[in-house]
Amino acid sequence: MFKIAKERLNELYSKIAENMPLFMPIKKAGQVNYGAYEAGVETSVETLKTVKSPKDLFFPQSENMMKFKTEGKNIEVIDIRSEKDAFVLFGVRACDYKAIDVLDKVFLADPVDTYYQSRREASVIVTLACSKVEESCFCKVFGIDATAPQGDVTTWMDEGYMYWQANTEKGENLTAIVKELLDNGGETEVKAQQEATKAVIDELPFSNLDLSKFKPENLNELFNAQEWEEMSEACLGCGTCTFVCPTCQCFDVRDFKTNEGIIRYRCWDSCMYSDFTLMAHGNSRTTQMQRFRQRFMHKLVYYPSQNGGLYSCVGCGRCVNKCPQHLNIVKVIKTLGGKDND
């Protein structure tokens, strides 16, 4: 294990950025989101929860896919994807890192989404263990250890230092690049911090949610539960919960006409939107209750039933913090979940 004094972190970032593009939590106009590290930016790696998760780096909110040009009866299809060269994603928390697993199962399953795949392969991920958690965090419920995230490199941070440990070959290569800035040491400090943080996490209000009810065999019972009506009553049908969620993965594909042909692009979509299920024959979900139910059934029942029991919520708590009317997955778990939630 290595360490570097916190005052020298900018040197570390610059060193990495000299070698490949670096994306990390950056404060802009008062809010922290993942952005490119460049001269003059205000980094904020200590921010526990960026507003948007780092999923944009693999699955951007909007991206151009291809272009069509027509000439007489011929259509020319031009691949206009923007390839990413190797890049470093720095400061990813344990929940957001686990969320990449959830996305991989969707985008890298057959047929592989090559847009997503190329970015995944180009990424070197440096995770950061949590030490100051929030009451909205419930990653523990999903078996995530916030104090020991994986990734190509894992880092920890305390008052004075950042500690660094490579886990993969990509991680070793990155370590070699910054080696001259690192000193040896940190094992004891990291261990102490992990224990202290775990004790806090154990006491968090949502750390012991009971998910036992959310199983494929209860699908019909959960789907038909009376409580959806009441739970969704205040829902605005906005996309906040889906857009801040690190595991939401739905997109819309559309074409638009430009002077130089037709561009096909895709962008994030939200099951909370009224036209999400609009098809030629009509719309299969006509009420907000149905849309609301879809979001949570997908995370807690449908997705796990297709992915060996893996839930597609990682307990990051962003929807808990950001829903304008304070609806969220925790309320759903408590209302419909196992009896141990009382």
Add this chain to the structure above:
Amino acid sequence: MKDVEMKMLERAKQLLESGEVARVIGWKKGEFFYDPTPASFETVDELKDFVYDWFCGANLSKYLIQMSKKEGKTAVFLKPCDTYSFNQLVKEHRIKRENVYVIAVECLAKLNIEAIKEKTDGIVKSVDVEDKDVKVVTTNGEYTLYKPEVVLSKCAVCNKTHQAKDEEIILHERPERDVNRFEEVEKLEAMTEDERFAFWKGQLSKCIRCNACRNVCPACSCVKCVFDNPHSGIAAKANDSEFEEQLFHVIRAFHVAGRCTDCGECSRVCPQHIPLHLLNRKFIKDIDGLYGEFQAGETDEGKTPLTSYTEGDIEPKDVFNGEAK
């Protein structure tokens, strides 16, 4: 605050028990002490989760578009600012006034939990208000914050009084304050064009196009928004360019101009903390200057400056010549 809540609860019970109303719209407690959710209560039993506290900032008036069309009367608790939105929606024939029973409730400002968290360390355990002091207890210790610094942005400059009521529950009067709600707008006006453009560009570039601002807005009550309508030519779900970021917000601001009551919900709900209310407030200030003082939602009838013509109306050329400032 507890006394007000008790009184409201008592009234809600009476109204439901007597059958005078079929439902009561209010707030119900959340997972923490700071995250109540708007809710409708149809039985006395459901009222066990009823709350009214320092965190009930959500404006309930827009829910009445749906609720007032249901069978039976709907009672609703409205804060001063909410009554303006209510009137505006009645004026636009979106709420059936005869089906609503308005209970005006006192408000001594609502707190912003995110601001409180920013100013304290550790996990927030409790928040108490004593006059101008907000006492916060966290896992790290105790803090006393200055209330005006941790209220919702809409409340920081609020002098509103109830403009609609069938009855009221007011136990503590709020003193009239000396506040200028255009102060922040004036700061923007004082900037050079380039500075102002840079300010808005920085703010709007954070927008994730989640539509929370639009969906919460009582003035955004179109059955189908132009941005959702595939036939409009500008339907979009993401901001692909700076132009699109700005287009969405500028069109929205224009569309609610003269109808926006300054309820502040857009800024309250924005996950990226974009001060959207400043765009709308600029329009309010301009309308005041160009047509004479006007406050949307002060009444539920009558003409409005942008939807009526008088001979004294300012000529567009004078606006564009910069005569009107």
